[in-house]
Amino acid sequence: xxxxxxxxxxxxxxAGAEYADARAVLRRSQHVSTKNGRVEQLVDxxxxxxxxxxxxxxxxxxxxxxxxxxxxxxxxxxxxxxFAKAAGGHGPRALAPLxxxxxxxxxxxxxxxxxxxxxxxxxxxxxxxEALNGPDVIVRQAAVRAQRDHKVLLSSEGTxxxxxxxxxxxxxxxxxxxxxxxxxxxxxxxxxxxSEQGGWEVVERLGLEREAPRVxxxxxxxxxxDVCPAGVTxxxxxxxxxxxxxxxSVGHPTELDRVYGTEASYAGTSFLKPDDLGSLRYGSEHMxxxxxxxxxxxxxxxxxxxxxxxxxxxxxxEAGLLTGFLTSRETAARIGTGTGGSMRADxxxxxxxxxxxxxxxxxxxxxxxxxxxxxxxxIYMETNKSWSIDDKRLNFQFGTQIxxxxxxxxxxxxxxxxxxxxxxxxxxxxLDAVAGxxxxxxxxxxxxxxxxxxxxxxxxxxxxxxxxxxIQVGVKA
Amino acid sequence: xxxALEVARAxxxxxxxxxxxxxxxxxxxxxxxxxxxxxxPTLIDNVVVTLRLVRDGRTGVxxxxxxxxxxxxxxxxxxxxxxxxxxxxxxxxxxAEPAELPSVDxxxxxxxxxxxxxxxxxxxxxIAAADVPVYGFFTSGLSELAIASTTGLETEQQMTxxxxxxxxxxxxxxxxxxxxxxxxxxxxxxxVAREASEKAARTNGAKEVEPSSYAAVLEPYALxxxxxxxxxxxxxxxGLLEERGYFAGRLSQRVFxxxxxxxxxxxxxxxxxxxxxxxxxxxxxxxxxxxxVARGVVWDRRTAKRAHNGTSTTGHAPPQDFADWGPLPxxxxxxxxxxxxxxxxxxxxxxxxxITRLHYLGVVHPREGVITGMTRDGTFRIRDGKIAEPLVxxxxxxxxxxxxxxxxxxxRDVSLVNASNFYGERYxxxxxxxxxxxxxxxxxxxxxxxxx
Numbered sequence: 045x046x047x048x049x050x051x052x053x054x055x056x057x058x059a060g061a062e063y064a065d066a067r068a069v070l071r072r073s074q075h076v077s078t079k080n081g082r083v084e085q086l087v088d089x090x091x092x093x094x095x096x097x098x099x100x101x102x103x104x105x106x107x108x109x110x111x112x113x114x115x116x117x118x119x120x121x122x123x124x125x126x127f128a129k130a131a132g133g134h135g136p137r138a139l140a141p142l143x144x145x146x147x148x149x150x151x152x153x154x155x156x157x158x159x160x161x162x163x164x165x166x167x168x169x170x171x172x173x174e175a176l177n178g179p180d181v182i183v184r185q186a187a188v189r190a191q192r193d194h195k196v197l198l199s200s201e202g203t204x205x206x207x208x209x210x211x212x213x214x215x216x217x218x219x220x221x222x223x224x225x226x227x228x229x230x231x232x233x234x235x236x237x238x239s240e241q242g243g244w245e246v247v248e249r250l251g252l253e254r255e256a257p258r259v260x261x262x263x264x265x266x267x268x269x270d271v272c273p274a275g276v277t278x279x280x281x282x283x284x285x286x287x288x289x290x291x292x293s294v295g296h297p298t299e300l301d302r303v304y305g306t307e308a309s310y311a312g313t314s315f316l317k318p319d320d321l322g323s324l325r326y327g328s329e330h331m332x333x334x335x336x337x338x339x340x341x342x343x344x345x346x347x348x349x350x351x352x353x354x355x356x357x358x359x360x361x362e363a364g365l366l367t368g369f370l371t372s373r374e375t376a377a378r379i380g381t382g383t384g385g386s387m388r389a390d391x392x393x394x395x396x397x398x399x400x401x402x403x404x405x406x407x408x409x410x411x412x413x414x415x416x417x418x419x420x421x422x423i424y425m426e427t428n429k430s431w432s433i434d435d436k437r438l439n440f441q442f443g444t445q446i447x448x449x450x451x452x453x454x455x456x457x458x459x460x461x462x463x464x465x466x467x468x469x470x471x472x473x474x475l476d477a478v479a480g481x482x483x484x485x486x487x488x489x490x491x492x493x494x495x496x497x498x499x500x501x502x503x504x505x506x507x508x509x510x511x512x513x514x515i516q517v518g519v520k521a
Numbered sequence: 522x523x524x525a526l527e528v529a530r531a532x533x534x535x536x537x538x539x540x541x542x543x544x545x546x547x548x549x550x551x552x553x554x555x556x557x558x559x560x561x562p563t564l565i566d567n568v569v570v571t572l573r574l575v576r577d578g579r580t581g582v583x584x585x586x587x588x589x590x591x592x593x594x595x596x597x598x599x600x601x602x603x604x605x606x607x608x609x610x611x612x613x614x615x616x617a618e619p620a621e622l623p624s625v626d627x628x629x630x631x632x633x634x635x636x637x638x639x640x641x642x643x644x645x646x647x648i649a650a651a652d653v654p655v656y657g658f659f660t661s662g663l664s665e666l667a668i669a670s671t672t673g674l675e676t677e678q679q680m681t682x683x684x685x686x687x688x689x690x691x692x693x694x695x696x697x698x699x700x701x702x703x704x705x706x707x708x709x710x711x712x713v714a715r716e717a718s719e720k721a722a723r724t725n726g727a728k729e730v731e732p733s734s735y736a737a738v739l740e741p742y743a744l745x746x747x748x749x750x751x752x753x754x755x756x757x758x759x760g761l762l763e764e765r766g767y768f769a770g771r772l773s774q775r776v777f778x779x780x781x782x783x784x785x786x787x788x789x790x791x792x793x794x795x796x797x798x799x800x801x802x803x804x805x806x807x808x809x810x811x812x813x814v815a816r817g818v819v820w821d822r823r824t825a826k827r828a829h830n831g832t833s834t835t836g837h838a839p840p841q842d843f844a845d846w847g848p849l850p851x852x853x854x855x856x857x858x859x860x861x862x863x864x865x866x867x868x869x870x871x872x873x874x875x876i877t878r879l880h881y882l883g884v885v886h887p888r889e890g891v892i893t894g895m896t897r898d899g900t901f902r903i904r905d906g907k908i909a910e911p912l913v914x915x916x917x918x919x920x921x922x923x924x925x926x927x928x929x930x931x932x933r934d935v936s937l938v939n940a941s942n943f944y945g946e947r948y949x950x951x952x953x954x955x956x957x958x959x960x961x962x963x964x965x966x967x968x969x970x971x972x973x
Contacts, residue, residue: 077845083607085844088583088599093567107564110586123564123637130641131552131559162581162606170608183763185845221764226888305973306555308656309688310942312880313973393565432883432916434895439916439968441893443885461886465916465966496553496658497563497943519965521891521920 045070046206048117049198052096055121057200061098061128063139064121065199067350068094068112069392072158077187078169084185086162093392096120103133106395140376140383144202145354149347151210152340153243157190160244168247172216175256180220180264186256187237188214188247189490195392203352211343211502212246213239213488216256220263227460229263229445231255233284234428239488239502240341262446265458272447272462274518278422279464280415280511285444286478287487287505288428290405293468294326294333295503297437298360298368299386300375301398311494312435315468316366318379324366327472330408333361335370335386337401342504343488344388344401351396353385360403364472372398390499397495402486404506408478412509415477422450423517425462441465441519463519474515479508524568525667526677528588532570533669535590536597539575541616541670543799544568545840547947549662550637552644557654559644564637565662569946571841572600575616578609582841614822617801619674625787625804627794632681632705633663643710647687650711651718653694654973657687661705664947668801678796682949684939685710688898689718693727695971696720697742697878697898701939701951703793720877720899724911724971730902730964732916736873736929737962738866738903744855745938745952746879747892748783751921752850754887756785756809757837758824759847767890767922768815777925779813780858785850787836792852792937793949797836804836809850821848842945853952858931866958868906869929874915874962875901875908890921895968916966929958 049066056064070092077085094117095108105128109116169186176184193209215237217230232238232250240246281289296302297314305313316324337344337355347355351373360368369375373384375398387396416424430443447462448455484506492501525544532542546568553561570593571584581603585596643659660683667677683705689696698716700708739747751767753760760766767776787795787804795804800822808816820828821838824847837848860866867875877899885891893916900912932955939951 079845082610082612085841086580086582086603086607087841087844088581088603089842090583090585090587090595090599091569092587104560105562108566110567127550127552127562127564127637127641130638131562131644132641134558162603166606166608183765187845219763219765224888226764226886304556305654305656305690306560308555308690308973309553309658309686315969393567395561395563397561430883430885430893432881432893432895434914434916434968435880435897436914436969439895439914439966441883441916441918441966443883463885467968493942493944496561497549497551497565497660497947498945500944519893519918521885521889521918521923521963521965 045196051114052117052121053198053200055118056098059125061100063099066096067197069195071193073191075189076165078173079185095392096124098124098128100125100128102135102137103128103131108393138377139373146204148206150208151241153210155244157212157244172252172256175253176218176260178260180222181218181260182221183219185217205348211239211241213237214247216252218260218263220267222267225267227266229259231259236490239490241345266460269458269460272459272518276514276516278419278513279515280424282426282509283485283507285428286507286510290505292433295400295403298370299398300369300371310496315436315438320366326361326366327364328475329363330475331361331364331472332406334404335360339402342402343502349385349387350389351387394499399501400503402504407481407484407508409480411483415511417453419450424448424450438468464515464517465519474512477511484508523665523677525665528570529667529669532572532593535593539671541573544570544667545946546665550640551658551660552640553658555656557648572596574600574604576604579604579607612823612827614826616670616672618672620803622796622803623788625794625796626790627703628679629681629704632661635661647710647714650714651689653689653691653718653721655687655689659685662947674801676801683708685713687714687717689721690973693972694721694724695898701937727911727913727970729913729967732964734963736870736960738875738958740877740956741936741954742878743876744957745954749940750882750892751890756818757847757849758818758820761818765887772815775813776815777813778928781813781925782856783810784808784854785852786854787852792953798838799840800838802834802836807835819848819850851950855954857933857935857955860930860932863956867903870903870958871906873903875903893918913970914968915964918965919963924959931955931957
């Protein structure tokens with residue numbers, strides 16, 4: 045693979061590129077899911093190829109070839125140069141300086157997930173699926189996944205880095221129905237379960253079968269729960285929903301390509317401006333957010349990003365003040381600070397974009413119970429169900445699968461169809477407590493979309509339960 | 522013979538016994554621009570083959586883009602391992618038999634042959650035509666889908682598509698337009714850019730409105746987006762069988778205004794035509810809503826077998842990657858109405874909102890068809906039957922069935938609105954929709970001003 049990348053880089057510079065990088069990627073993935081005791085999906089996928097990015101007279105070009113061969117590498121490089129020349133540009137394009145690095149990274153794996161038979165994966169799902177059986181439950185689902193990316197990146201500036209990244213995950217979901225009410229309950233997270241970098245031990249730690257009876261009972265109980273009332277109240281979020289709140293209202297708006305408008309035609313822009321760095325109050329003093337691609341087990345963990353920039357921990361919000369952006373070499377040069385380090389591409393046939401890595405809400409003190417104890421009247425919400433946020437990442441509305449009233453510092457009656465809404469900096473200004481390290485856990489998101497053509501990214505967020513005062517809940521259609 | 526069919530045949534030949542090979546090939550270019558400069562031009566060339574093996578009622582699936590002899594032998598080995606790992610599936614209907622397929626349009630040689638220079642040139646045409654900075658892309662591509670099966674089924678289709686999408690935006694203003702066709706020649710990138718920039722020019726000085734229920738005119742861009750999200754739970758067989766969708770328990774009931782008729786029709790040459798689905802079954806025109814009455818949903822062979830009521834496939838089997846979604850529409854079409862134009866609809870509304878486009882939709886309650894999202898790139902107040910002042914982006918939370926319970930009207934003209942964001946392998950699809958005026962569009966929050 046290294047030789048092929050070298051062929052591509054040489055072909056690109058020979059064709060006039062002032063800069064070129066080439067990424068060869070071999071991806072293997074397995075996805076197994078069951079529904080109501082039957083295998084719904086069992087797919088074993090591999091994909092390989094080389095993607096070449098070039099800069100010609102200040103204009104970017106990207107092309108790729110599925111053939112892992114010298115001919116494929118060379119042709120991709122020449123087509124990328126041709127597209128860059130045809131597209132043209134507005135003149136020279138600066139990249140933040142980068143010392144050429146050589147290095148490698150390999151996910152620490154206790155048990156290679158591809159050494160675990162597909163039959164064992166099916167059994168894992170079927171056991172959890174069966175354990176979801178319960179009154180009112182009409183749909184039971186379980187899923188496990190594994191993915192391995194082996195990639196090599198070479199650039200015309202001497203970067204030569206290699207990664208083998210392995211991730212695993214899984215989850216269970218069930219739906220209950222009765223008296224015209226339909227409710228979902230999931231564990232450990234909705235939509236696509238929870239994933240981490242690591243081997244099959246990640247799935248074993250989830251304990252899907254063990255958690256299934258509780259999930260089924262709650263789904264059934266939700267059918268008889270009252271609808272979350274509308275009003276302005278104290279809101280406590282579990283770490284799963286707090287993580288998604290960080291993702292949508294801190295992660296995306298601090299992507300510097302969005303700040304500069306280059307994502308305006310699809311995912312959107314940002315309410316932040318470059319000049320806000322170091323001066324904008326994002327939230328209360330309890331708000332500390334860090335981008336950390338070195339976190340063990342994170343889906344955004346690596347040694348070098350897809351431009352070859354070494355991984356480094358970086359504060360984004362400190363005591364409520366905006367102190368960092370997620371950057372590429374190009375956007376770092378444009379804003380005049382930083383080195384990049386957040387460029388990631390989805391596989392071999394997409395161009396790297398500024399993406400989140402692992403973005404954490406840093407822990408505070410105490411436990412969830414401590415957070416609840418200081419609430420006379422409020423709502424506790426758990427597990428995301430719906431999400432929407434505007435193109436500048438200001439106005440959001442989220443829904444969760446389950447909620448409880450908080451009365452006199454204790455959880456009260458269960459509530460269904462819970463939603464809350466707010467404006468990003470206003471909402472974060474109302475953060476008055478984050479639970480401590482013992483309550484902090486990392487959530488993995490595997491369906492983060494961006495770019496045209498579309499790319500998915502896998503990112504992690506550490507968060508603990510968090511408390512917000514005076515929040516609008518219970519939005520009605 | 523297409524490249525895809527060659528690959529499908531080779532994959533089938535690499536295994537023994539009952540099997541089906543689906544090859545999906547893509548050659549495309551996308552010239553993405555921002556601040557009126559192409560910044561992310563991407564050329565993709567790939568072919569992916571998915572092999573499904575059947576062993577004593579058990580099925581296993583594997584896929585690869587390594588289509589040489591070694592790669593296909595490895596594919597067969599992995600698919601066999603998958604088949605041996607699963608229990609028999611009582612819902613498996615068997616591999617599809619050969620069937621007579623409809624003849625459809627959807628391939629244009631000129632579009633298929635557009636290269637990077639031409640793709641970049643068309644992006645440049647859009648950039649040059651706008652009065653304000655533009656953000657968007659021109660893309661064109663050739664997709665091939667081919668299926669070969671041991672049942673004797675062998676079929677192939679070449680599909681072309683092209684889209685120009687433009688957000689014209691500056692400080693405090695933004696507008697949107699797009700055009701999609703299977704013939705690139707039918708798209709004028711400059712006209713799309715002009716439409717977007719003219720809309721943007723009218724959005725300066727946007728005001729807020731109080732959250733409330735308003736009458737509203739939805740342009741085709743906005744209506745298509747709402748319809749696509751509603752369809753995820755309510756127009757597919759799994760949503761019906763699992764009681765998740767709005768149509769569960771409501772088939773044959775009047776659900777919408779009698780002026781609303783919705784079909785899924787991949788045979789319509791005004792859309793992005795398809796002859797068959799991902800198991801080789803012929804595409805059929807499916808009546809989903811006729812004169813306001815819920816008529817049906819789309820099916821594949823597996824869900825049809827599960828229904829146990831004689832239902833048959835409508836030709837909507839998904840690709841294996843999306844098997845857990847079940848069959849979904851890919852060519853939604855709302856029947857045109859009688860309104861002369863969007864101005865006519867604005868006049869009928871009298872007092873309300875004019876909405877160009879939506880952003881980041883989320884399904885809040887699937888069973889009730891409740892969807893939230895934001896308006897974007899051209900939201901206006903309607904006063905005295907005319908478009909009045911521009912508005913900031915608004916959060917809405919609407920029950921789609923409530924929104925369509927009664928309508929003021931739909932336009933005579935329909936537009937093809939692209940629904941693909943080009944994730945994964947390229948498979949062009951979109952919706953044919955008119956503009957619509959409704960008495961009920963629930964605004965639940967106020968967002969930021971338009972613009973960058």
